[in-house]
Amino acid sequence: MVGPRITFQLFGTRIVVGIIDLVLATLILYGVLQERFDPPHARLVIGAEGAALVALCFGVSLLSERLRVRVSRTGPPALPVTLSIPTAFTPSVTESRFPSWNARSGLAGMGIDLAIGLIAVALYLLVESSDRRLGDLAAVGSIAIAGSAGVRFLAAPSLNGGRVIRWMLGFTLDDDEDALRGARLVGYGISVVLFTTGIVLLTSEGEAGFWGVGLAAIGIDVGVLSTLATRQTIWLQTAEQKTIGEMIEMPHAIVSSYSPLDEMVSVITIDGPGAMAVVRDANKQPVGIMQFQQMRAGVGSRGSELTIGDVMVPISDLPEVSHETTVLETARILLDSGRPAVRFKNARGKIVIATARDIGLPR
DSSP, X not given: OOOOOOOOOSSSOSEEEOHHHHHHHHHHHXXXXXXXXXXXXXXXXHHHHHHXXXXXXXXXXXXXXXXXXXXHTOOSOSSOEEEOSSOXXXXXHHHHHOHHHHHHHXXXXXXXXXXXXXXXXXXXXXXXXXXXXXXHHHHHHHHHHHHHHHHTXXXXXXSHHHHHHHXXXXXXXXXXXXXXXXXXXXXXXXHHHHHHHHHHHTTSSTHHHHHHHHHHHHHHHHHHHHHHHHHHHHHHHHHTTSBGGGSOOOOOEEEETTSBTHHHXXXXXXXXXXXXXXXXXXXXXEXXXXXXXXXXXXXXXXXXXXXXXXHXXXXXXXXXXXXXXXXXXHHHHHHHHOOSEEEEEOTTSOEEEEETTTTTOOO
8 A cells, every 4th residue: 555655855854754655545545445335435435535544544554653662762763764654764773773672673563563453353343244334444444554564564674574584684694784684685575575466466356456556566665665774774873973073075076156157067067966066265265065956046047147156055054063973963963954064174174064975874
């Protein structure tokens, strides 16, 4: 019931519901309910019921993850990630550094999800013998909620099963780095199996075809999550201990504040649309930064009349941190401020600009 993760929110709120996930899940449940109801009901009514079941599934999934974090006491997720029906938060600092705590968190989540699945089945059995329409709604809702809880049992990174399998591989291989990569490979394998099974079910008639769409989408979701969560875990293992001043200063293109916008065009042509340039004044001092967004805004307004200094992001708008600030804290400041970079003075007193890419923040 879950579509591919459409975005990893580098700047923004901590939990963002993927629009594709919501729409796809609603369409799937709409199709399933339409197949079940005999005689068929009004489409608007079925659509409203499908949307209500999607909201219920998301709410239960979010509750499950919140309870897991509280019960395991491993701390909140360190970085934001898109939230979908098989809710999967990124690892906390404790979970990334200590596999045993990570496994404890996974076991706690499994217990909670098992309880959720049993409650869903029990509710279905209670209303099955009542009104046929209510029974059909309960059946579809139970499948959706229990299936969502079951997905979190899978041995993929950042799912409860993945937390446990990482500890098991680490204990067997005596190397947490190999365990992380092994868990990622297991996640890829599960992703392929889910996607293939979903495609096979697509050829079935009736509601099985709709569930096949959801299963294939979950396979895509799990595959993307395996890559994303592994990158974040590896990054978090050192981000809390390493300071931004200890990192190698990444080189950036240099442009002059009094130069025309054409100079930034040359930078983007060479370094790509994601390039960032440090803007210097006549005294060779950094006064701001320039990106594609600012150049596009300048071209769209007055074009050749503007200079880089007219449209740049002033350096005073960038959050300032100490060179002794940890990489993790720097990432949090970037996320909270929504700015493209931070500034700090290195040990020699030189102003340095650091972007999310410079500190290795996984995306």
